[in-house]
Amino acid sequence: MKPSPARIAAFRANGADRYGVVVDDGVIDLTPEFGARFAGLKEVIEAGALEELVRAADGRSPTFAQDAVEFLIPIANPEKLLCIGVNFPDRNAEYKDGQAAPSKPSIFIRFPRSFTGHNAPLIRPPESPQLDYEGEIAIIIGKGGRRIAQEDAYDHIAALTLCNEGTIRDWVRHAKFNVTQGKNWDRSGAIGPWVTPFRSAEQLDDVELTTRVNGEIRQQDRTSRMMFSFRFIVSYVSTFTTLVPGDVIVCGTPTGAGARFDPPIWLEPGDVIEVAADGLGVLRNTVEDEQC
Numbered sequence: 571m572k573p574s575p576a577r578i579a580a581f582r583a584n585g586a587d588r589y590g591v592v593v594d595d596g597v598i599d600l601t602p603e604f605g606a607r608f609a610g611l612k613e614v615i616e617a618g619a620l621e622e623l624v625r626a627a628d629g630r631s632p633t634f635a636q637d638a639v640e641f642l643i644p645i646a647n648p649e650k651l652l653c654i655g656v657n658f659p660d661r662n663a664e665y666k667d668g669q670a671a672p673s674k675p676s677i678f679i680r681f682p683r684s685f686t687g688h689n690a691p692l693i694r695p696p697e698s699p700q701l702d703y704e705g706e707i708a709i710i711i712g713k714g715g716r717r718i719a720q721e722d723a724y725d726h727i728a729a730l731t732l733c734n735e736g737t738i739r740d741w742v743r744h745a746k747f748n749v750t751q752g753k754n755w756d757r758s759g760a761i762g763p764w765v766t767p768f769r770s771a772e773q774l775d776d777v778e779l780t781t782r783v784n785g786e787i788r789q790q791d792r793t794s795r796m797m798f799s800f801r802f803i804v805s806y807v808s809t810f811t812t813l814v815p816g817d818v819i820v821c822g823t824p825t826g827a828g829a830r831f832d833p834p835i836w837l838e839p840g841d842v843i844e845v846a847a848d849g850l851g852v853l854r855n856t857v858e859d860e861q862c
Contacts, residue, residue, distance in 0.1 A: 579764035596632025612816035641688035657822025688763030691858035700739040704823035705781030705845035723804035729765035791824035
């Protein structure tokens with residue numbers, strides 16, 4: 571039986587932002603021990619110290635119960651937060667535009683403010699009811715580099731996490747060549763619940779990724795079917811921009827988003843969305859309307 575993957579989370583408790591290791595019966599706060607060295611998980615990753623945190627938590631009792639903390643997005647201030655679009659074969663066919671599968675990935679940028687943490691509500695704005703879900707795996711860069719070869723790509727990944735890349739669908743169609751305005755509404759998506767240190771290729775190469783809405787499976791596929799592999803993504807992105815520790819790359823969603831139903835099924839207040847992947851846990855969020 572394999573040991574449970576390490577789970578390192580950013581969270582808020584007693585009015586302060588903290589980080590630590592999540593265990594089955596709670597969260598071990600490591601901020602008192604490491605806070606003077608590392609302001610947050612980005613700095614932990616920059617120092618290559620994730621495994622040091624895991625070792626420090628070994629044998630300790632939880633500081634807080636899980637339901638007593640507010641989970642935050644793991645990397646609060648990445649230099650870059652990039653998203654890969656249309657990266658599963660059925661997803662390309664879903665667009666019904668007659669175009670062949672792309673030879674190069676679509677890439678767009680999101681701002682950290684557009685995400686919230688595990689167990690927090692996704693926010694539906696008054697400007698549109700078309701809030702949609704997209705379950706994805708995100709990689710976090712640990713070793714920077716430029717023009718990284720595919721065979722070396724995994725050496726540059728520090729950790730993995732999950733993402734619900736929530737989207738306001740009609741706003742992604744406001745312009746001809748970009749989706750930025752539909753992808754960056756405050757707290758429209760989520761990242762978490764924690765980061766898992768990346769230790770071996772089997773954590774990425776053939777992993778089942780599932781999205782459920784109110785318990786119903788809406789998206790389900792395996793990473794081995796991605797059109798652009800994790801290795802290719804790291805190599806391709808690093809060709810045009812220097813990757814640095816803490817950069818987050820969200821790597822694509824399977825078919826089954828709400829926009830592709832006939833008629834479309836948008837998220838509504840009270841819905842529960844769960845994104846799950848082998849070894850990475852479950853990212854759970856509800857939906858609320860924005861209070862203006």
